Amino acid sequence: MSEDSDREDGAGIPGGGEQPSAPAPEAPRRRISPKSPRQAIQPERAPPMPARSKRARHPLVVVLNFFLMAFVVVVLGVGAALYFGKSRFVAPGPLAETTNVLVARGADLPSIAQLLKRQNVIDSELLFSAAVRAYKQEGRLKAGEYEFKPGVSMREVMDTLVSGRSIxxxxxxxxxxxxxxxxxxxxxxxxxxxxxxxxxxxxxxxxxxxxxxxxxxxxxxxxxxxxxxxxxxxxxxxxxxxxxxxxxxxxxxxxxxxxxxxxxxxxxxxxxxxxxxxxxxxxxxxxxxxxxxxxxxxxxxxxxxxxxxxxxxxxxxxxxxxxxxxxxxxxxxxxxxxxxxxxxxxxRTDELYFVADGTGGHVFASSLDEHNRNVARWRKIEEARQAAIEAAGGKAAPVDQIAVDGVGDQPGVPAAKPD
Incomplete structure (x- = not known):
């Protein structure tokens, strides 16, 4: 047999002279019924949800999910409250003019907060009280009279009360x-x-x-x-x-x-x-x-x-x-x-006498003769003063001689008014 005959009898066919199997028949296609234009625009029904697993439907899992969500909500809420509360605590307050506040001895935190709110120093008793407790300063607020400037913050108010810097x-x-x-x-x-x-x-x-x-x-x-x-x-x-x-x-x-x-x-x-x-x-x-x-x-x-x-x-x-x-x-x-x-x-002086000099001071002397001359000089000054007052239409008031005067061997009578 020739090479060409051998190639025609089994070339390319594994296993010798077996013939390849016929292709599988195709599945019948679903016949698409024609739709009317109205039916074509109607939404198709969604595919059904996959069935939940038995584990997801377990009551314990449901409860845990609930508490987890609640915890997250609480944490977010507390965080937001702390942030905005602290911002408000240190922000300028409502006070418009300098105000003195008297904190009585024995006053507790609620009564102090109420007093500050009543005098418009703070705008929230609740926030002030909560912040003071948060900073652990409740027992350190001191009684006294305090001066608060316009716009003072609640933080500054707390610090002032703790310091005790009263007026x-x-x-x-x-x-x-x-x-x-x-x-x-x-x-x-x-x-x-x-x-x-x-x-x-x-x-x-x-x-x-x-x-x-x-x-x-x-x-x-x-x-x-x-x-x-x-x-x-x-x-x-x-x-x-x-x-x-x-x-x-x-x-x-x-x-x-x-x-x-x-x-x-x-x-x-x-x-x-x-x-x-x-x-x-x-x-x-x-x-x-x-x-x-x-x-x-x-x-x-x-x-x-x-x-x-x-x-x-x-x-x-x-x-x-x-x-x-x-x-x-x-x-x-x-x-x-x-x-x-x-x-x-x-x-260090040997002076024994002094008398007014008419200017608010005194003239001093060591001897009686010198002193008597000073007394005579003062009396002239006083007489001139009295005359000037009377000339101006006023009534001259006698001036006391608060000084040591002397006449003779003993200190004498000062410029006293006759009885």
Whole structure:
């Protein structure tokens, strides 16, 4: 057989001369029925949802899914609340003008928040209270009177209440006031509260400007004046001049009170103190007008329209240093630091007299003759002043001669008004 016959009988057919199987018949195609135009635009029915697995339908899975969703919602809600709450807490508040707020002692957080809201310092009691608790500051809010500026934030309000930076008020005790006069001024102050147990001894209060918060009691402030006086006076007394002819603390305060009343000029106090100390050394009477006034009127003080009369100079009182030798039995006022310093360390001088110079100061003299000339000069100045006032149509008021005057061997009568 030829090669061509072999190729025709089995070439390319695996397994020899087997013939390939016939192709499978095609499945019959679904006949598409023609639709009307109306049917063509109708939506076809969606295919059915796949059946849920038995695990997804389990009650425990359903409950867990619910709580998971709820947790997510809560977390998102809390986060949003914290964000907006904090933003509002530090944002400028509604206050339009500076306002003082008094937080009473013992006030709790809800009452403080209500007070701040009522005075328009904050705009949300709930947010303020919640934030204070969140910052753990509830127990640290302090009572007091606070000043809040316009637009103050709730955060700044909280910080201020925690700091206790209350408004400080001032009470000034002027040098030379008596203890009764200080007590009267304390009682007239409407920021202080409470009453005073008793008028303290003369010369036991320190003239000073005292700072205090609203609600401070009058007795508390008075006690501060006593403590400050004792501290200052003892410090000054401890560094006194070694040749001071005063050997006890009580007399030191008494003489300082006289110096305080004699002159209001700080530069003169050491010289005035020296005059009195020199007179004590020479056993001369002090002859100080302020002691006469205290003996007549006590702690109330002399009425402004009441001059010193000549008859007052001989009135018998324990405080009349024209008739009584040495120092009076008690101080006649509350001396300041400068008056005490002046007595503890007086000027080095031999002066024994002084008299007003007509300008608010004094002229000093070591001899009686010089002093009498100074007195005559002062009387001319006073007469001219009185004449000028009367010429202007006014009524001249006599001016007290708060000074030591002298005539002859003893200090003499000051420029007192005749009876």
């Amino acid at each position: 400080l008020h001032s009470f000034t005790v002027a040098e030379g006031l008596t203890s009764l006069q200080v007590v009267d001024r304390l009682r007239a102050n409407d920021i202080l509260v409470g009453d005073i147990d008793e008028v303290p001894p003369e010369g036991s209060l320190l003239p000073e400007t005292y700072k205090f918060t609203r609600g401070t009691t009058r007795q508390e402030l008075l006690n501060r004046m006593k403590r400050d006086h004792e501290k200052a006076a003892k410090e000054i007394w401890a560094r006194r001049s070694p040749d001071l002819p005063i050997d006890n603390f009580r007399d030191f305060i008494t003489l300082a009170s006289i110096v305080e009343k004699e002159t209001g000029r700080a530069d003169e106090r050491p010289r005035v103190a020296a005059v009195f100390i020199n007179r004590l050394k020479k056993n001369m009477r002090l002859q100080s007008d302020p002691t006469i006034i205290y003996g007549l009127f006590g702690g109330k003080g002399k009425p402004a329209d009441r001059p010193i009369l000549k008859s007052d100079l001989t009135r018998e009182t324990p405080y009349n240093t024209y008739t009584v030798a040495g120092l009076p039995p008690t101080p006649i006022a509350n001396p300041g630091r400068e008056a005490m310093e002046a007595v503890a360390n007086p000027s």
